[in-house]
Amino acid sequence: MSEDPDVHTRRIARAGLDREDPTGWFEDLYSAASEGRAVVPWDRGTANPLLTEWFEASEPNGNGKTAVVIGAGTGWDAELVADRGYQTTAFDISPTAVDTAQRNHPDSQTQYVVADLLDQPADWHHAFDLVVEIYTVQALPISLQPTAVQKVGELVGPGGTLVVIASARREGQPDAEVEGPPWPLTRATIESFASAPDLRLIEVDESPSPSDPTATRWRAEFLRD
Ligand SMILES: C[S@@+](CC[C@H](N)C(=O)[O-])C[C@H]1O[C@@H](n2cnc3c(N)ncnc32)[C@H](O)[C@@H]1O
Structure with missing residues (x-):
């Protein structure tokens, strides 16, 4: 190719x-x-460095806790989460992505499943102590993003944490000028994760993208009261 x-x-x-x-x-x-x-x-063969940094800084103890990784692709982020002790579910809409993740990580404790963020199983509602969303919402057209944001928030259990990592849209760039995929997220979209009941924005950072010095990425952390 x-x-x-x-x-x-x-x-x-x-x-x-x-x-x-x-x-x-x-x-x-x-x-x-x-x-x-x-x-x-986007298959880096390793976990996202911003997620790795978040774990190093926050040092959460996942023992006895559950986590879900959204749009998990070939599983590198899910493996990092599982290594931190969380009982981890990782899902993707693509059956071949899920097969590939299982083949990449044959000894994994992670449960890899095919599921659609926009039509998720009812028993996942408010079910997870840690929710990790990396680059899935931005992979959906802008018209679907408000629903996707809401569905991400619905996965977070009481007292649970949501970590969102996404490319940042250039300040002031109108929707019509964004030629996705991806459709990078505005600060307002990042803040809109906190529109869900009881979900509070704890911290949002914007840092340069390692692959493109003209672009930046968000990492945001939310907590459900
Ligand atoms: C840009 S990729 C990012 C993959 C991975 N999170 C990463 O950061 O490397 C977006 C992923 O989300 C998955 N995806 C897209 N729409 C989805 C949906 N509605 N439900 C679940 N997964 C979805 C895709 O198959 C793809 O693996």
């Missing part, structure tokens, strides 16, 4: 979006990657 992975991914995404299927293209991409016909651009 000689085409740049980002360009190739956008082409696969565009085909899905043109058939008005904003989430079906993830399976197209992961299945092409599993056959060597594509590269998943």
